[in-house]
Amino acid sequence: ALIALLPGDGIGPEVITQARRVLDALDLDLTYEEVPVGGVAYHTLGHPLPESTLDVARRADALLFGAVGDPTCDNLERSLRPEQAILGLRKHLGLFSNLRPATLFEGLEDASALKPEVARQIDLVIVRELNGDVYFGEKGRRVRPDGAREGYDIMSYDEHEVRRIARVGFETARKRRGQLCSVDKANVLETSQLWRDVVIEVAADYPDVTLSHMYVDNAAMQLVRNPGQFDVIVTGNLFGDILSDQASMCAGSIGMLPSASLDDAGKGLYEPIHGSAPDIAGQGKANPCAAILSAALMLRHSLGQAAAADRIEAAVARAIRDGARTADLGGTMTTSAMGDAVLGVL
Amino acid sequence: ALIALLPGDGIGPEVITQARRVLDALDLDLTYEEVPVGGVAYHTLGHPLPESTLDVARRADALLFGAVGDPTCDNLERSLRPEQAILGLRKHLGLFSNLRPATLFEGLEDASALKPEVARQIDLVIVRELNGDVYFGEKGRRVRPDGAREGYDIMSYDEHEVRRIARVGFETARKRRGQLCSVDKANVLETSQLWRDVVIEVAADYPDVTLSHMYVDNAAMQLVRNPGQFDVIVTGNLFGDILSDQASMCAGSIGMLPSASLDDAGKGLYEPIHGSAPDIAGQGKANPCAAILSAALMLRHSLGQAAAADRIEAAVARAIRDGARTADLGGTMTTSAMGDAVLGVL
Ligand SMILES: CC(C)[C@H](C(=O)O)[C@@H](O)C(=O)O
Ligand SMILES: CC(C)[C@H](C(=O)O)[C@@H](O)C(=O)O
Numbered sequence: 001a002l003i004a005l006l007p008g009d010g011i012g013p014e015v016i017t018q019a020r021r022v023l024d025a026l027d028l029d030l031t032y033e034e035v036p037v038g039g040v041a042y043h044t045l046g047h048p049l050p051e052s053t054l055d056v057a058r059r060a061d062a063l064l065f066g067a068v069g070d071p072t073c074d075n076l077e078r079s080l081r082p083e084q085a086i087l088g089l090r091k092h093l094g095l096f097s098n099l100r101p102a103t104l105f106e107g108l109e110d111a112s113a114l115k116p117e118v119a120r121q122i123d124l125v126i127v128r129e130l131n132g133d134v135y136f137g138e139k140g141r142r143v144r145p146d147g148a149r150e151g152y153d154i155m156s157y158d159e160h161e162v163r164r165i166a167r168v169g170f171e172t173a174r175k176r177r178g179q180l181c182s183v184d185k186a187n188v189l190e191t192s193q194l195w196r197d198v199v200i201e202v203a204a205d206y207p208d209v210t211l212s213h214m215y216v217d218n219a220a221m222q223l224v225r226n227p228g229q230f231d232v233i234v235t236g237n238l239f240g241d242i243l244s245d246q247a248s249m250c251a252g253s254i255g256m257l258p259s260a261s262l263d264d265a266g267k268g269l270y271e272p273i274h275g276s277a278p279d280i281a282g283q284g285k286a287n288p289c290a291a292i293l294s295a296a297l298m299l300r301h302s303l304g305q306a307a308a309a310d311r312i313e314a315a316v317a318r319a320i321r322d323g324a325r326t327a328d329l330g331g332t333m334t335t336s337a338m339g340d341a342v343l344g345v346l
Numbered sequence: 347a348l349i350a351l352l353p354g355d356g357i358g359p360e361v362i363t364q365a366r367r368v369l370d371a372l373d374l375d376l377t378y379e380e381v382p383v384g385g386v387a388y389h390t391l392g393h394p395l396p397e398s399t400l401d402v403a404r405r406a407d408a409l410l411f412g413a414v415g416d417p418t419c420d421n422l423e424r425s426l427r428p429e430q431a432i433l434g435l436r437k438h439l440g441l442f443s444n445l446r447p448a449t450l451f452e453g454l455e456d457a458s459a460l461k462p463e464v465a466r467q468i469d470l471v472i473v474r475e476l477n478g479d480v481y482f483g484e485k486g487r488r489v490r491p492d493g494a495r496e497g498y499d500i501m502s503y504d505e506h507e508v509r510r511i512a513r514v515g516f517e518t519a520r521k522r523r524g525q526l527c528s529v530d531k532a533n534v535l536e537t538s539q540l541w542r543d544v545v546i547e548v549a550a551d552y553p554d555v556t557l558s559h560m561y562v563d564n565a566a567m568q569l570v571r572n573p574g575q576f577d578v579i580v581t582g583n584l585f586g587d588i589l590s591d592q593a594s595m596c597a598g599s600i601g602m603l604p605s606a607s608l609d610d611a612g613k614g615l616y617e618p619i620h621g622s623a624p625d626i627a628g629q630g631k632a633n634p635c636a637a638i639l640s641a642a643l644m645l646r647h648s649l650g651q652a653a654a655a656d657r658i659e660a661a662v663a664r665a666i667r668d669g670a671r672t673a674d675l676g677g678t679m680t681t682s683a684m685g686d687a688v689l690g691v692l
Contacts, residue, residue: 083533113570118459134480134501139536144504151540152502155480158494185584187429190485194497220592221600224459224570238531242588246566254567 001303004060005034006053009082010276011286011335012038012066018288018339019064019295022315025346026308028299033060037089038082038276039070048073048085057089062302063269064295065089069276082276087135095261095269096131096161097168098240099297102227102247102257105320111252111329114224121228122251127172128240129165130261132157133191135237155191157236162198164264169199169234170206179231181212183219183239195236216243223247248273255287255328256320258294260301268302270294280327284334287326289316292342315345347649350406351380352399355428356622357632357681358384358412364634364685365410365641368661371692372654374645379406383435384428384622385416394419394431403435408648409615410641411435415622428622433481441607441615442477442507443514445643446590448573448597451666457598457675460570467574468597473518474586475511476607478503479537481583501537503582508544510610515545515580516552525577527558529565529585541582562589569593594619601633601674602666604640606647614648616640626673630680633672635662638688661691 005020007013023030035053042048048068057063068082078084089095104112104119112119137154144150166182173180182199184192196213203211214222216239222229223243227250235243248257254274262268272290280286293316300309324341325331333341351366353359369376381399388394394414403409414428424430435441450458450465458465483500490496512528519526528545530538542559549557560568562585568575569589573596581589594603600620608614618636626632639662646655670687671677679687 078539081533087534113460113464113572115459115461135534137498141536141540148504148506149540149544150502150504151536151538152483152500153535153537154498154500156496156498158490158496160494185587187427188433188481189499190487190497191499192497193424194487194495198495217587217591220566220588221595224592224595226459239588241531241563242566242585245563246570246592249567249570 001030001061002059003030003032004056004063005032006037006063007034007066008038008068008276009040009070010067010278010281012068012276014284014286014335015272015288015291016064016066018335019291021339022292022312022342022346023295025343026311028305028308037065037085038068039073041085042073042080042082048080048082049088054092057093062267062298063089064298065269065271066291067272067274067276069278071278089269090130090261091136093267093269094131094263096129097165097262098128098130099172099260099262100126100128100244100248100257100273102126102251104251105256105317107321107323108252108256108329112250114250118226118228119250119252124227124230124247125172125176125232126240126244126247127165127169127232127234128244129161129235129237132161133237155189157191157195159194159198162195163202166199166202166234169232170202170209173209173232174206177231178209180209181214181230181233183214183216183233183235183243185216187215199234219243220246223250244273253287253328254290255326256289256293258290258297260297262301266302268298270298284336285327286335287328288335288339292316311346315342318345347376347407348405349376349378350402350409351378352383352409352411353380354384354412354414354622355386355416356413356624356627358414358622360630360632360681361618361634361637362410362412364681365637367685368638368658368688368692369641371689372657374651374654383411383431384414385419387431388419388422388426388428394426394428395434400438403439408613408644409435410644411615411617412637413618413620413622415624417624435615436476436607437482439613439615440477440609442475443511443608444474444476444586445518445606445608446472446474446594446603446619448472448593448603450597451602451663453667453669454598454602454675458596460596464572464574465596465598467572470573470576470593471518471522471578472586472590472593473511473515473578473580474590475507475581475583478507479583501535503537503541505540505544508541509548512545512548512580515578516548516555519555519578520552523577524555526555527560527576527579529560529562529579529581529589531562533561545580565589566592569596590619599633599674600636601672602635602639604636604643606643608647612648614644616644630682631673632681633674634681634685638662657692661688664691
C-alpha cells in the first residue's frame with residue numbers, strides 16, 4: 001500500500017519520524033511518498049496545499065499527517081494560511097468522518113487536571129462531521145447600508161450529510177458499548193433541529209444502540225463533571241472541534257491522542273490531535289505517541305492490519321506504564337527516546 | 347426601585363422564593379411585580395413570553411429570573427417553547443452583555459471534578475455577547491433542488507455589536523487583574539475574523555489591559571488544563587454559551603453560580619446559570635445559592651447597592667464555609683434550610 005507522509009510544520013516532522021520508525025519495525029509491505037504541506041509548503045511552493053501534494057494524497061491508500069501551523073504565516077490572506085491545507089485535504093478527499101478516541105493511559109492519572117477517579121472513567125469516541133457545517137458554508141465580509149463592516153458565515157447541514165455521519169456514529173457505538181449521544185443546539189439552531197430529526201430517523205436501523213440527545217452547552221459541562229457517562233458522541237463540525245479538544249484534555253496530555261479522518265471507502269488521513277507547537281519545534285521535546293498511535297489507527301482503519309495496530313497500541317501503553325515520559329507528561333525523555341521506548345517493547 | 351420577579355418553571359419558583367427572603371431581610375426600598383414566564387406562561391396564557399410579562403419587564407428597573415424549561419413543551423413549535431422566553435427578553439430589552447463569574451467557593455473543592463489545586467485557581471469572568479451571532483441571524487429549513495431537506499442558520503456580527511461587547515470586556519478586565527482573552531475561531535470563520543479585528547481596534551483605548559486571543563477549541567482545552575490562567579474572557583453568543591457552562595462546571599456545582607445580562611444603561615436580568623431541573627422540581631432539593639447570588643449581582647449592577655451585594659455574597663460564602671450543603675453539594679439540606687443558613691449569617 002502507498003502511504004502519503006505529510007510531516008508539515010513545527011513538531012510535525014519530529015513526531016512523524018518516530019511513527020515511521022515504528023511502522024518500519026513491523027515489516028509491513030508499505031511504500032511511502034513524502035510531500036510538503038502547510039507553512040513549509042507555502043514557503044517552498046507558494047501554497048499550503050500544492051497541487052503536487054494533493055496529487056500524491058489522491059493516489060495514496062492512506063495519509064499520515066503531522067501538524068500544520070506556522071506563526072510566520074499569520075498575516076497571510078486566509079486562503080494561503082497553513083490551516084487551509086488540512087481543511088482542503090478533508091474536503092478534496094471527502095474525509096467527512098473524524099474519529100477521536102479519548103482514554104486515559106494507565107499511569108497518566110497525574111497528567112489530567114481531573115481527579116483520578118473521574119479521569120479513569122474516560123473511555124469515549126467523538127465522531128465529528130468534517131465536510132460541512134459553518135466551516136464550509138458561504139462566508140465573507142460586507143459593508144452594511146449604514147457603513148458598518150459585517151462578517152458572516154452560513155451554517156447548514158442537509159439530510160444526506162447528517163445521515164452518513166449518523167451511520168458512522170451508530171456503527172461505532174454498535175462495536176463498543178452501544179450508547180450514542182448526539183450533541184446539538186436544537187433549542188436555538190434550525191441546522192441542529194434538522195440534525196436531530198435525521199439522527200432519530202437513522203436510529204430506526206439501529207435498535208441495538210441506545211440513542212440520547214444533549215445540547216452542546218450541557219455536553220461541555222458533562223464532559224467535565226462525569227466524562228465516564230459517554231460511550232460515543234456524534235456531532236457536527238464546529239461542536240466536534242470544541243468538544244473533542246476538551247475531551248482530549250480531560251484525558252490528560254493531548255500528546256497522547258490520535259485521530260482518523262475517513263471517507264466512505266475507508267481511505268483516511270491520520271493525525272495527532274495536537275498542533276504544530278512552534279514554541280518547542282526542533283528541540284526534541286515533543287511527545288511522539290499521538291503520531292505513533294495515529295499510525296496504528298491507519299493500519300486498522302485503512303490497511304486492514306488490525307493485529308499490527310493492536311501491537312503498536314499495546315507497546316505505547318506498556319512504555320507509558322513502565323514510566324516513559326516526555327516533557328508534556330512531566331518527564332525528561334526526548335522525542336526519539338520515547339520512540340526508542342516504544343520500539344523497545346515491540 | 348421596581349423589580350420584576352420571573353420565577354418561571356421547575357425549580358425556578360423555589361429558588362426565587364429564597365432569593366426574595368434574603369432581599370427582604372436587607373430592608374431595601376424595593377417593590378416587586380411577579381409575572382409568569384416560560385412553560386408556566388405558555389400553559390396559563392398561551393405564550394412563553396406574554397405581552398403582559400414583557401410590559402412589566404420593560405417597566406422594571408431590574409429583573410430577577412428563576413429558570414425556564416418544561417418537558418411538556420418539547421413538542422411545541424419552536425416559537426412557543428419556554429427557551430424562547432429568555433431569548434426574547436434578551437433581545438427585546440437589548441440585554442447584550444452577559445457576565446458570568448466563576449469561582450470556587452472555599453470548602454467546595456470536593457464538588458469540582460478538577461483536582462483541588464487546579465480548581466482553587468479558578469477566578470474568572472466570562473463576558474458573553476447575547477444579542478447577535480448565529481442565535482439571531484436568519485434561519486430556516488429549505489428543500490434543495492435534489493429534494494434533500496436542509497437546515498441553515500446565518501452567523502454574523504457587525505462592528506458595532508463587537509465594539510460594544512469588547513468595551514464591556516475591557517472595562518471588566520480593568521476592574522480586575524487587567525487580562526482580557528478574546529475567544530474566536532478566526533482561522534475558519536469570517537465572523538470571527540471581523541470580531542478579532544474590531545477587538546484589536548478597541549484595545550487601543552485600553553493600554554492598561556493586556557489582550558490575548560485564543561481559538562475556541564484551545565480555550566475549551568485550557569479551561570480544563572489550567573483555568574487559573576484566565577481573568578476575563580470575552581466571546582460571542584454561541585462560544586460563550588458553551589464555554590461559560592464548561593467554566594461553571596470546572597468551578598464545581600452549577601448550583602452556586604449567578605449571571606447578569608445587561609443593557610447599555612445598567613438595566614439587567616439576573617438569573618442562576620442552572621436550568622429548571624424538572625427532575626427535582628417541587629421537592630425542596632434545589633440549591634438556592636445561585637439565585638441568591640443573582641440577587642446580589644442585581645443590587646450591585648442595576649441598583650447601585652454594592653454594599654448590600656457584598657453582604658449577601660459574604661453570607662453565602664460563610665454559610666458554605668460553615669458546612670451548609672444542599673444535595674448537589676453532597677449534603678442533605680433543603681432549599682429553605684439553605685436559605686435559613688444564609689439568613690442566619692446575615
Ligand atoms: C486547524 C483547524 C482549522 C482545525 C479545525 O478547526 O478543524 C483544528 O482545530 C482541528 O480540529 O483539526
Ligand atoms: C436556554 C438557551 C436558549 C440558553 C442559551 O443558549 O443561551 C441557555 O443555554 C443559556 O445559556 O442561557
